[in-house]
Amino acid sequence: MAEHYSSFTKGGRLWFVQRLTAAFLVIVLAFHFFLLHFVHHADEVTFLMSQARMTNLTYYSLMILFLFTATFHGVNGVYNALVNQGLTGTKRQAVKWTLIAASAVLLVQGVRTANAWAGGVPI
């Protein structure tokens, strides 16, 4: 009964990914907050310190992953919430593409920022 797998609708996949990203975010977000507010205080942040962290490949990858998951999770969450409120038809498509565009901008900008610190992808 292979056909039914094609029914793996987007709704279900997105729902699942929303949970996966959530689980991942718990750890990373907590780490992020802890690192930048408790270990280092936010007001002590300088470009150089950020740069120092970012040139570490592990940290860099983690942050990029963080950015992508958070963006997906947040934007998909917003989209979901709107759909739950009865967003349908063309409006829905419009919102969807707007959100995708916004995410793209966010991701590009985020990656550029990270690269600015790391001076390109740190290898």
Add this chain to the structure above:
Amino acid sequence: MSQSYNRGTIESFSRWREFSAGMWAWIFHKFTGWVLVGYLFTHIAVLSTAIPAASADPSTLAASGDIYTQTIVTLEELLLVRILEVGLLAVAVFHILNGLRLLLVDLGIGLESQDKSFYASVMLTGAITVASVPTFLAGAL
């Protein structure tokens, strides 16, 4: 279909009278989620000042005179920003804790005590937030 009448206000008034943990958790989760996305966008916007800063002079960087460091410092000097940061922490902590609660619910764990876990999330959020106030306000006062 018979005529019908939209009760609008009447309905929404009484709707919230009866407290229901699950529903408030849902509302808070929504609210905090939206705040977090909002923050994510601003956050990246602020951080991207690092792009021009990267081409700044090493000495400027060393003296923390670059546009990135300056922006951060200026912002962090404002009490309002510090308070907002405490708010952000509260929002994030609640979203995390309730998010965990929701993940458990999704796994079918502890559905009977969903209201208790909501109260626990709220209280923990409160506690963590209060405890972090000194750290967050340090240097701003």
Add this chain to the structure above:
Amino acid sequence: MSTQLPQQESEESTAEEAAEPAATDHDHEHTGGPRRDVGDKTTDTEHEPADTEDTREIRVFRYDPEIEGKQEPRFDTFHVPFTRGMTVLDAVIYARDNFDPSLTFRHSCRQAVCGSDAFFVNGEQRLGCKTQISDLEEPIRIEPLPHQDVVKDLVVDMDHFYEEMEAVDPYFDPDETPDGELEEQRQSRANREKVKMSTRCIWCGACFSSCNIAAGDNEYLGPAALNKAYRFAMDEREGDGKTQERLETIEQDHGVWRCQTQFSCTNVCPKDIPLTEHIQELKREAVKSNLKFW
């Protein structure tokens, strides 16, 4: 903004009432309670019994699309004599039979099995016949179920709810039944136990009305219909083919994924069906059956 505040409305009418004292005429012979004026077809909005009996104040939503004076929704206040064990349904019946025969609501069994009398009582969806007056704070506000079109007074249009229920193919559909006419299908006790709660639904619509998602997304199947799907999907007697088909139905865009685990449905269900739990289990079932692919 569709209406005046109910509070103002009832104060206004209290004033009217004072000018028209004949509207509460009493006759104790037949019921021990007050009687409506014979032939009085006017509507009045305050109703008080004569003596100083122990009464309860109920404020009932009124609306009738074709009767002048009721086209703008309002709340009518009734003071009904309290008796031990009195339910919300008893109270509105009393108000109808003794004060205002045009007060309209569905009811039938008086014992929480027909599912006709789900109202919005003091801000929560409840069955009138299963809600003790003594458990409620006064004044008791009784409104029709939210998120459904109001037909008249406490009667809402249930068609949408029925459509959702019927959208999940709410019927048993086995692949095959035993050959012998007198041979039953076997079902383990454990399996019956598993579906037991889900089979108790009385189609009252309380859950559906309490769910914010159902309120926002008009096509959302809603907790009752999903529970109905659960009832069959989890029944071991039903065939695999149909089970898969059901999972597909509930996996649609307006199916299980819309549920945000708000728990309102579970809280209000008069039959104590763990709706959220069932919906969550369906989600996991759906994810599991899809994951096999990878």
Add this chain to the structure above:
Amino acid sequence: MYEHDVIVVGAGGAGLRAAVAADEAGADVAIVSKLHPVRSHTGAAEGGINAALREGDSWEDHAYDTMKGSDYLGDAPAIETLCQNSPYEVIQLEHWGMAFSREDDGRVSQRPFGGLSFPRTTYAGAETGHHLLHTLYEQVVKRGIEVYDEWHVMNLAVTDEERPEDRHCHGVVGYDVASGEVSGFKARDGVILATGGPGQAFDHTTNAVSCTGDGQAMAYRAGVPLEDMEFIQFHPTTLPSTGVLISEGVRGEGGILYNEDGERFMFERGYANNDGELASRDVVSRAELTEVNEGRGIEDEYVHLDMRHLGEERITDRLENILHLAEDFEGADGLDEPMPVKPGQHYAMGGLETDENGETCVGGLYAAGECACASVHGANRLGGNALPELIVFGKRAGHHAAGKEMESAEIETGQRGEFERATVDSPVELGDPGSFGDAVADGGAVAAGGTADPDTLLEDAVEAERQRIDELLNTDGIHHSEVRSDVQETMTAKVNVFREEDGLKEALRELRAARDRYEDVAVQDPSTTFNTDLLQTIETRNILDLAEAITVGALARKEFRGAHWRAEAQERKDDEWLKHTMLSWNEGDPELWYRPVILEGENKEYEPKVRSY
């Protein structure tokens, strides 16, 4: 106007089963019901469905028990039809997915029930009726059968022939509750009434507010005789404040009745030395009331039903629903304390006279379920025998109406064959001669000359109902609820478990007075949207006619048989009374007559024996 082959009025167990059967037989069938199907009162049935399914049991035993339970007033062909078909119909329900309680081996459970010689009551928790109703409705949905829900049937459209046996029913007149529209429903092949019982004639009843016996009253006025109406079952265990039923299942599982002195009176006071609490319902009801009347009742009103000794596990497994009922409607915790119970009106054994195929004497008109009397219950219904009646006779009526080939019935209907005319010694005039203009039959149309074509007939019937509604809406008068509560109080006070001549006559006088008052009834709510005031006013009329029929039967029958107890005659009189009480509307001047009971079964003749438990 709507048109279908078969129109089923009522969507309880009987109506739904009839509709599914008619559909199976290939007819275009529609259901017209004043309630949405799942709101029907069948959903309230708790205990179970009798069916001889297992080794050691047989339909013959079931038939024997039923005949004995009926106190030999059931007709053998009907009883045997019931008992032979019940196992098949129950398994059919199982195949349709009904959530029966199960044994360890996965087969459906059965439990003992009052008056049964074998534990043959299949059940689904303590909510059997709920599951039965929903399972059947599911089949209706599956088959896409048209349901006109919240259409209140106001009257039947029958040809205006002199003799009911010559009349034919061509459809019904419906009133759309939501919009106030009056419309005809034409039935090409047959109309099946499945409108349930007349419980609302009493004020302490287990029946729903919608159980106003509409179908019985409409068909009665259209010429179908009412049979054995005096036999009303009072259930021994209903909650005192609401009438909500505590299932016989509690006693089946071992629940015990105690009086105020803590005596297990069923045994200790010798009401039923063998079966005790599990004796037939009439026996237990009378025992309870005797205890109360002799001062051993609690608060002079009720007795105690105790199930605590069954243990929490067994109670929650099999009787969980009962715990909720006792808690929600009486505030009693069945695990902790005994539950207060007293007898309440529960079931009408009598009803519209039909044969084993559900057909009445009026052509094209069928009845099934509680509104009918194929005569399986006779003078007393055994617990768990009504639900099988719904599915067995509902199905047969559905098949027959849809034109499926069936064996011809052994039971005769109408004033044909052997019968005996009689008179009743009523202190007042009965009936209501002027109620439907010049037509002979209510629902008949004079202008059309009786044999008119169905369409005109239906249109005239619709017009007549429009006028009736118009009149009710546009006059001033008293409110129906006054009349209704008078009738209910009269019935509960004087036509209850214990009946005596003077009381019954007094009841007839009071009913007459109520009838006269009903002349002045008016509807206060002028709306055409969901006008429940109008509908209840119309129902009250039906209640009046049925209350009178019950009382007339009770007055006529001077013996003590089954549920019918007479102070004047403390024994069963088989020589004189092995016959059914029949009441014909007779143009508003009710006529009493009798038809002999058929005790001749398929392979044996049932010998009336002393009914002892």
